[in-house]
Each structure stands twice: as structure tokens, then as C-alpha cells.
Amino acid sequence: LTPALLASLYADGSIVAVKEFSGDVRRAYEIAEIAPGLDLLVGADDVLLELALAGAVGWIAGYPNALPRSCAELYHAAVTGDLTTALPLYRSLHPLLRWDSKTEFVQAIKLSMDLAGRPGGATRPPRHPLAPEREAVVRAATEKVLAEGHA
Template identity: 40%
Template sequence: MNWNGVIPAITTPFLEDMSVDHEFFARHCQWQIENGCSGVVALGSLGEGATLTFEEKEAVLKTAVKAIGPNSPVVAGVSALSTDEAVRIAKMAADAGCSGLMVLPPYVYCGDWREMKAHVAAVFQATPLPCMLYNNPVAYKTDFVPEQVMELLAEYPTLVAIKESSADVRRVAALRALAGSRLKILVGVDDLIFEAAMAGASGWIAGLVNAFPAESVALFDASIRGDKVRAFEIYKWFLPLLRMDTVPKFVQLIKLAQEMVGMGNARVRGPRLELTGAELAEAKAVIAEALATRP
């Protein structure tokens, strides 16, 4: 499993009847890899994993593995209401040929450290696959602070990476100082990638990469090389788009961007609805401006 570079949190495409469009999904996975991405993360928040049945999740993972494996890893998002269901998803992902797991805290219930530790530990121990802890206190109300991450690292050898989405770049530096090379740190907030790379992040679980893979890879590579002039040139152009990843309707916005670049459509599953009215017009204007001025 390669936890370096740009790894798309890939969207799940839907046909007009709202079933999964596996033919396009396979092509979309391949397009990401062809443009320099390191692998894909499926079934995450951006992949609308919460709206997919267990059987649909399994089929999505198998499509991704068939499309880009074995040379490019597929990481399965593991999120559920219950610990038992999370363990079941993890085992299914291993059987489907995934190379790693992205482990989320449980949906809805936000418990104390003892409970959250028990939940993610059950998933860490469910398979031999390497795991990436997903820390997103903004969305999931559970915050795995650096000292707790170190406790998990000491006890569970399959934990090797973290997707840090607290939106606080100081967390990247704190984790790097505590864990050294023991933990791969991947930033999960699009409009923090320049700062996070400078602070020591080794990878980017990206959102707008679904529509702009070449630009995302160029930005990340320049940031990692320390080419601040080139990185910031791309970053300045990219920021209006990257900020779309940090608002409640990020799925609708990113899928709209895909539609406007000719790689997907804007369909989303309920409770989400496609953008309309002034909201849609504003988003289209931002994307159109970016397309007209892309570096």
C-alpha cells in the first residue's frame, strides 16, 4: 500500500435510474491513475458511501479493483452505524481485493475516547490490511487528538496512516513530531494542501481531483518538492475550486465540476439534491472561470 501522493476520494457515479454506473466508474478510476494519482479511496463521504447498500459497496470496490489493480491500490472507506457493520465492511473489502482501509468513527453516535477507540480498534483488527484513520471532527464530531493517535499506533500495528481533516495545519506538524516516520500523514482538506505539504504531509486524499487530476498532481508535486513559487502559482488559481470541498454541499459541487469538464454528471442520491437557482449559477461561474484561466 502506497500512502504517498494524490489519492482521490473518488465519487460514485449514478445512472438516470440512480443505480451505480459501473462502466463510467471504472473509466473514472483509470483516468485518475493515468493523470498521476497514486490510487483511489472509494466509499468515503464524497463517494456517498452512506447512501449505498452493502451489496452496492461490494460491487463498487470490485469494479475499482478490476479497473486499476493490482498496480494501483484501492482503499475502502469503512463507515457504519454499528461496530459490527464496520467490521463486516472491512472484511468484505479485504475479500474484494482492496489494498487498505480508511477507518471512520461511527455515524451518528459521538462517544467518548474509550468507545471510539474500541470501535476503530475492532476494524483495525478485522483484517491484515493496512489502515488509515480518518480524523474529521468538523463532520463527525469525534476528534482523534495526536496523543490518542499515538496510543492507537502503539497498540495496533495495522494502523499506519491518518487522513487529517481537522483543518488545522498545526495537527500535521504535531503528528509528525510525535510519530516521525511511523505514521503517514495525508491531508483531507483540499484548501489546506499547500500548507500541509510544507508541514510534512506525505499525501493528499483529494476531492477536486475528481475533475482536475493533472492540476492536483502538479500542485502536490510542486509543494512536496518545495517549489513554493510554482506550487503557489497553481494554488492561487485552484483555491476557488478547492474551497468547494469544505462546504456542506461539497458532493454536489464536485460532481458539477466533473460534469463541466466532461467526466461525469451531477447526479446525487437523496437526501442530497442537485444545485438549482442562484446557487447553481454561482458555482457554474466559479468553475467556468477556472476552466478559462487554467494554467
């Protein structure tokens, strides 16, 4: 949906918010310019900080299922503009957050949940387990975040 179409839908009362998942942070500013009042929700975990700084008012999130405390802390710091807290946390979590934009995001989140002691379990068909090399990447990133005290 283009920003112009979103503005039209907002103007006629058809929508009140939009989940922004394009990865193009510039859209947040364009949407705010042509549809002031349309709530923007972060729709991809790996652009949380950028969209929060651009005025997003919510987060439709995946990775907080695995790391709720640190993701909540990141979100609150981001929307309040507390970059001293948000930026180091975002850098630490970003190798995991970027899985949200990959086809194996459910598998990655569930593996991270298991590693964090929050049962995620196996995915159901049609999803397949992570390939061993992808699992190793998620495992290493999750273990690093947990070792840093983020959960």
C-alpha cells in the first residue's frame, strides 16, 4: 500500500493505523506528512528503533516472545528517545531482530525461546526445522544476548 493510498483510506475513515513492514523507514515520514493522525505501528523487529524515532506508537513484534524483558526495555527507550539505553540494546539484539524479516522467523524465534527457557517447541507444517547452519547462527546470537544478561 502506497503512502498516498494509506492517506486516502485514513481520510475516508477506513483505517486508523498501519503496520509498517516495508523496511523503508522513509515511508514513516511520508505517511506522517500526508496522513497526520494515522497511527504507525512497527511491523518488522529489525527497524524498531528507526520507526520509533520516526513516531511509531506501537510494535507488532515477534522476538519479544523469546526475550520479553529486553525487548520491552528497548521499545520503551526507543519511543521515549532514550538513545543512551536504546542504541546499545538494539545493537545487541539486532542479529536476532533481523530474523523477523526472513522466512524462517518463526523457527528462529521458537529456538530462541527454547534457549531462553520459554518453551517454543517445534514448528508445525508447512514450516520445517532450521537448517543446521541457520540454527547455529540463531543459537550463537541468542546465547550471546543471554550471556549479556538480556532476556
